[in-house]
Amino acid sequence: xxxxxxxxxxxxxxxxxxxxxxxxxxxxxxxxxxxxxxxxxxxxxxxxxxxxxxxxxxxxxxxxxxxxxxxxxxxxxxxxxxxxxxxxxxxx
Numbered sequence: 660x661x662x663x664x665x666x667x668x669x670x671x672x673x674x675x676x677x678x679x680x681x682x683x684x685x686x687x688x689x690x691x692x693x694x695x696x697x698x699x700x701x702x703x704x705x706x707x708x709x710x711x712x713x714x715x716x717x718x719x720x721x722x723x724x725x726x727x728x729x730x731x732x733x734x735x736x737x738x739x740x741x742x743x744x745x746x747x748x749x750x751x
Contacts, residue, residue, distance in 0.1 A: 662723035664689035
């Protein structure tokens with residue numbers, strides 16, 4: 660079982676959309692936080708442990724409260740899982 664996902668997004672962000680689509684495609688439940696609706700840049704900077712003036716890209720994705728990065732890192736995780744299934748012969 661995959662853990663608990665939380666994704667920080669903003670409107671009109673193509674990588675945010677791609678990340679959510681990848682999670683949906685893999686039937687993974689997630690909680691979405693939207694910029695200026697449910698969090699501020701300051702909130703996210705504090706969560707990431709960086710200066711509030713730092714450049715922060717979105718989406719930011721957390722798995723079991725650990726930041727795994729953005730869309731590219733999420734895709735790498737799913738690609739690795741898929742490859743492990745292929746190697747074990749359990750990919751359908």
